Amino acid sequence: xxxxxxxxxxxxxxxxxxxxxxxxxxxxxxxxxxxxxxxxxxxxxxxxxxxxxxxxxxxxxxxxxxxxxxxxxxxxxxxxxxxxxxxxxxxxxxxxxxxxxxxxxxxxxxxxxxxxxxxxxxxxxxxxxxxxxxxxxxxxxxxxxxxxxxxxxxxxxxxxxxxxxxxxxxxxxxxxxxxxxxxxxxxxxxxxxxxxxxxxxxxxxxxxxxxxxxxxxxxxxxxxxxxxxxxxxxxxxxxxxxxxxxxxxxxxxxxxxxxxxxxxxxxxxxxxxxxxxxxxxxxxxxxxxxxxxxxxxxxxxxxxxxxxxxxxxxxxxxxxxxxxxxxxxxxxxxxxxxxxxxxxxxxxxxxxxxxxxxxxxxxxxxxxxxxxxxxxxxxxxxxxxxxxxxxxxxxxxxxxxxxxxxxxxxxxxxxxxxxxxxxxxxxxxxxxxxxxxxxxxxxxxxxxxxxxxxxxxxxxxxxxxxxxxxxxxxxxxxxxxxxxxxxxxxxx
Amino acid sequence: xxxxxxxxxxxxxxxxxxxxxxxxxxxxxxxxxxxxxxxxxxxxxxxxxxxxxxxxxxxxxxxxxxxxxxxxxxxxxxxxxxxxxxxxxxxxxxxxxxxxxxxxxxxxxxxxxxxxxxxxxxxxxxxxxxxxxxxxxxxxxxxxxxxxxxxxxxxxxxxxxxxxxxxxxxxxxx
Numbered sequence: 001x002x003x004x005x006x007x008x009x010x011x012x013x014x015x016x017x018x019x020x021x022x023x024x025x026x027x028x029x030x031x032x033x034x035x036x037x038x039x040x041x042x043x044x045x046x047x048x049x050x051x052x053x054x055x056x057x058x059x060x061x062x063x064x065x066x067x068x069x070x071x072x073x074x075x076x077x078x079x080x081x082x083x084x085x086x087x088x089x090x091x092x093x094x095x096x097x098x099x100x101x102x103x104x105x106x107x108x109x110x111x112x113x114x115x116x117x118x119x120x121x122x123x124x125x126x127x128x129x130x131x132x133x134x135x136x137x138x139x140x141x142x143x144x145x146x147x148x149x150x151x152x153x154x155x156x157x158x159x160x161x162x163x164x165x166x167x168x169x170x171x172x173x174x175x176x177x178x179x180x181x182x183x184x185x186x187x188x189x190x191x192x193x194x195x196x197x198x199x200x201x202x203x204x205x206x207x208x209x210x211x212x213x214x215x216x217x218x219x220x221x222x223x224x225x226x227x228x229x230x231x232x233x234x235x236x237x238x239x240x241x242x243x244x245x246x247x248x249x250x251x252x253x254x255x256x257x258x259x260x261x262x263x264x265x266x267x268x269x270x271x272x273x274x275x276x277x278x279x280x281x282x283x284x285x286x287x288x289x290x291x292x293x294x295x296x297x298x299x300x301x302x303x304x305x306x307x308x309x310x311x312x313x314x315x316x317x318x319x320x321x322x323x324x325x326x327x328x329x330x331x332x333x334x335x336x337x338x339x340x341x342x343x344x345x346x347x348x349x350x351x352x353x354x355x356x357x358x359x360x361x362x363x364x365x366x367x368x369x370x371x372x373x374x375x376x377x378x379x380x381x382x383x384x385x386x387x388x389x390x391x392x393x394x395x396x397x398x399x400x401x402x403x404x405x406x407x408x409x410x411x412x413x414x415x416x417x418x419x420x421x422x423x424x425x426x427x428x429x430x431x432x433x434x435x436x437x438x439x440x441x442x443x444x445x446x447x448x449x450x451x452x453x454x455x456x457x458x459x460x461x462x463x464x465x466x467x468x469x470x471x472x473x474x475x476x477x478x479x480x481x482x483x484x485x486x487x488x489x490x491x492x
Numbered sequence: 493x494x495x496x497x498x499x500x501x502x503x504x505x506x507x508x509x510x511x512x513x514x515x516x517x518x519x520x521x522x523x524x525x526x527x528x529x530x531x532x533x534x535x536x537x538x539x540x541x542x543x544x545x546x547x548x549x550x551x552x553x554x555x556x557x558x559x560x561x562x563x564x565x566x567x568x569x570x571x572x573x574x575x576x577x578x579x580x581x582x583x584x585x586x587x588x589x590x591x592x593x594x595x596x597x598x599x600x601x602x603x604x605x606x607x608x609x610x611x612x613x614x615x616x617x618x619x620x621x622x623x624x625x626x627x628x629x630x631x632x633x634x635x636x637x638x639x640x641x642x643x644x645x646x647x648x649x650x651x652x653x654x655x656x657x658x659x660x661x662x663x664x665x666x
Contacts, residue, residue, distance in 0.1 A: 095505060099493065102506040352504060399518060400508060409516065412509035427562035427595065442514055 007053035007066065014308040015366045015386070019058060026054040074384040081383040082373055083300055083339065085109045090400040093392040094362060098355045104404050105351070105387065106321070109336075109369055110344035111299050117341055120374040121156040121217040122295045124149075126288070127205040128171075128190070129225035130163040135192035138255055138281045142224055143187050145285040149292055150183050160208040161187070164201030165194025174212050198225060199232035202239045202250075202267075209248055216374055218298045218338065219248045222291060223267075224284070226255040233263060240270040244335045247302035247372065249273040251291060255281050257471035261478075265327065272303065272337030274324040277478040279471070294323070298338040300371040300381075303345060306333035307367035307385075312354040315365075321407055322346040325484035339371065348407055356391060363388050407484060413442055414480040417455075421477075424468050432468075433459040443480075451479045556611060560595055561647075561654040569611060576621070577650060578606045592653065601625040601651030609642075616642040616659060625651040 008015050011025040033047040057063045090104035126146055130139065146161055150172070153159055161172040161183075171190055172183045205221050213219060221243065229236065243250055250273040252264035257279075264275045276287060305328075309315050318328035320336060323343055328334045336345050349365075356362050367385040399405070416439045423432035436459040443452035458472040493502045494517060501512035509516055557566045567590060569575055578588035579597035584604060592602055603623035610617040620627035622636040628649040634640050642648070648655045 090508060091506060097505060100504050102504045102508075104506075104508065353506075405508060405516070405518075408508045409514075412511070412514040415511065416514050429563070438513060 006070070007057055010049055010053040011057070014311075016311050016363050017057075018311075022054060022057055026050065026058075071386075074386075078383055081112070082115055082381050083109055083111050083369065083371060083383055085369055085383055085385055087385070087387060088401050088404055089389065090404050091389075091396050092398060093390045093396060094353060095395060096356075096391050096393045100352050100354050102316070103351050103353055103364065103389070104400070104408065105349045105364070106401075106404055106407065107305075107347045107349070107367075107369075107385070108344050109303065109339065109346070111339060111341065115299055115341070115373075116375040117299065118375040119154075119296055120298055120301075121214060122154070122158075122292070123209055123212050123214065123217050123219040124157065124159045124292070124295070125162060125205040125208045125221045126159070127162045127164065127168075127201040127221060127223045129165075129196055129198075129201065129223075129227060130190060130192050130194070131165045131196040131227050132193055133196075133226050133256075133258070138226060139190065139192050141281040141284050143190060145288050147180075147184060147187060148285055149288050150177050151180060152289075152292070153177065154296075158212040160205075160211075162201055162205045162208060163190055164197060164204070166197050166200070168197075168200040168204040170204065170208060174208065196225065196227035196229050197232055198223070198229035199235040199239060202236055206239060206243055206248065210246070213246070215372070216376070218295050218301050218374060219246075220273075220291070220295055221248060221250045222288065223250060223252045223264075224255065225252070225259055225264075227258055228260045229263070236263075236267055237270065240267045244271045249301075249335075249337050251276065253278055253284070253287065254474070255284070257469075257474055261474055269326055269329060270335060272335035274326050274337075275478075277474050279475070294340060295338070297340040297343075298374055299341045300339040301337075301374055302380075303336040303339050303369065303371040304333045305336055305347065305367055305369055307365060308332065309351065309365050310363035312356050312362065313364055314352045314354070316350040316352055317348075318350075319348045319411060319484070320345065321348055321484050325481045333370075348404075348411070359391065361388050361390050410446075410480070410483045413439060413446070413483065414477075416442070417476045417480050420458075421468060421473060424462055424466075427466070429462050429466050433462045436462070439476075446483070448479075448483065451476065451483075454479065556616065557658040558590070558609075558648075559656040559658055560592075561656055563595060566658065569609065573611055575609045575611075576605055576607075577609065578602060578604045578621075580604070592650070595653060597651075597653065600653035602653060603651070606650045607648075610639065616657065618642055618648060623650070 008017065011022065011029065013021050013025045029050045033043050033050060056066050086108040088106040088108070094103060095101060128142055150159060158174040159177045160170060160174045162168055163171045172186050176182045176186060202223065209219050209221060240250060248271065250268055250271040252268050252275045254261065254264055254275065255278045261275065268275045278284060278287065315330050318330060318334060320326045320328055322345060323340060328347065336347065339345050351364065353362060364387045367387065369383040369385065371381055373379050373381060416435055420432045420435040420439065423435065436455045440452045440455035443455060454472055454475045458468050458476065461469050461472060494505055494507065495502055496510035496513060496515055496517060498515040499510060499513040501510055503510060503517065507517055556569045558569060559566045572589065575590055576588040577590045577592060579593045579602050580587040580591045581604060588605060601624070603625065605621045606623040607621055607627045608619045610619065617639040618627065618629065619639045620634045620636045627634045629640050629642065630647055642657045644657060644659045646657045648657060
């Protein structure tokens with residue numbers, strides 16, 4: 001279906017919009033686009049489309065006919081889509097209840113079998129924090145790690161190195177990166193000193209990426225930092241938003257324990273990237289290589305999940321489980337990042353379904369998975385997903401699929417950690433310590449000895465100093481988050 | 493709703509893991525909504541009312557304290573008729589009598605000189621000292637510099653930090 005043909009999208013309303021919603025959307029669009037006032041060319045055509053959409057949908061008969069036509073078109077689209085999506089439900093059917101109930105979904109998005117495997121050209125920018133705290137081993141390790149990446153660069157790839165403190169500069173431009181001797185000399189001039197203003201670094205890094213931007217390639221920014229930024233957080237988030245719009249993913253690497261994890265999470269999740277906690281700077285070489293390796297395997301990029309929830313349904317949480325665990329926020333569109341070949345993107349959705357009266361079926365959500373095939377110069381493909389469930393009066397005794405149960409089990413541990421941290425921040429020390437002890441027991445039961453020990457240490461730390469240690473906080477947060485990556489046990 | 497067999501926390505039907513304690517909630521059947529009579533509720537409220545505090549005594553014979561709600565600590569108010577509440581900061585000439593700095597006063601939005609408690613023979617009053625984020629008693633925002641009487645159990649909110657007044661007249665020896 002050509003993108004301009006979806007009447008619901010033209011009016012900006014969900015598929016199950018009420019006549020009232022349609023009327024409101026039409027009125028709003030009409031005010032904006034009415035031929036009497038419009039100036040921009042093309043808007044009259046748009047207004048005619050909006051009127052057509054409204055007239056079709058407001059009449060129940062023509063809406064039913066249109067819905068059938070739309071369903072057929074979408075079925076065609078799904079059949080020809082370059083990616084597929086499997087859906088797992090926590091329950092076969094929902095209960096007829098006069099109280100809210102919870103339902104879970106796992107979406108498993110993967111490429112179709114005949115997807116061409118082409119190594120995409122990589123457009124990489126590494127943005128290095130060179131504030132005073134990076135002095136010594138941290139900056140040395142980062143410098144040598146960056147050099148090994150430049151050495152392995154393929155001829156079709158481009159890379160640039162940006163450093164920032166209170167201001168940012170390009171240390172190695174994409175042309176200099178091709179000449180290893182120059183790059184080495186330029187990198188040796190990199191000295192630590194000054195504050196941390198992340199927005200400066202991000203902005204210049206993105207500018208460098210746009211310089212050698214190619215639609216069929218994969219553009220990625222790695223931010224390496226060990227500190228907090230002050231006052232420019234909003235600007236950073238705006239930059240992340242812009243990066244997402246142009247299909248650039250941002251991975252944030254926090255070195256040591258004094259960086260703000262919530263802020264970096266916020267930046268990365270907006271772009272479909274991830275946050276990596278590096279306790280010691282030694283691992284940075286391996287990490288950069290892993291990121292580079294992953295980028296070379298991307299078959300679909302700019303993967304996004306867009307759509308709306310059903311009328312009686314609220315989205316509670318969305319969590320990406322694979323290829324890297326990352327919270328996704330609670331509003332559409334969600335940036336899912338890149339789909340690697342022979343792999344999948346898995347998303348867990350938790351929703352609350354409010355009481356439904358007089359229906360045998362509930363529309364949970366209308367979603368569309370969108371993505372750009374790297375082999376086909378920026379062709380955007382879309383896979384519509386209309387997810388519905390029937391309602392029954394008989395409770396379902398069948399256990400939920402093991403994949404959902406194990407993912408939720410680990411997510412529950414991750415949440416316990418979040419709760420304990422929240423309580424510690426509110427000064428509810430005793431409560432937080434109890435929660436950490438319970439978390440430690442469950443981690444031990446899951447065979448995670450080191451994390452269990454970290455949780456116990458933090459419980460002791462709390463009793464002594466009334467706060468968690470910044471290092472322990474991050475060890476537990478990223479440790480329990482990483483558990484979610486456990487290979488899913490496939491049902492056979 | 494369903495109830496967690498481990499910690500009795502209630503969750504929506506269909507929830508698989510308790511959000512309080514992480515216990516798996518499989519084969520837990522929904523609990524019917526119970527109706528509780530008003531008497532039972534009053535009874536429960538009476539049972540959970542804060543127990544009379546123990547602590548230092550004023551010359552008037554009253555026992556007065558201030559419970560810091562986030563931590564549960566009780567600060568005793570003894571030896572003076574006026575207590576200023578606030579947070580000290582470096583280089584400040586006048587420091588408050590009760591320095592709330594160790595309860596993260598800054599994050600809670602407490603001014604350096606936020607409010608004053610005035611303790612009389614049988615009254616307690618609070619006065620907001622024209623603080624930036626204001627003082628709220630039992631949900632009511634105070635006008636600056638206007639005294640407001642307080643009673644046992646009242647909730648006093650400075651900025652976002654909540655405190656509870658604890659006071660009891662000493663029982664006269666028989």
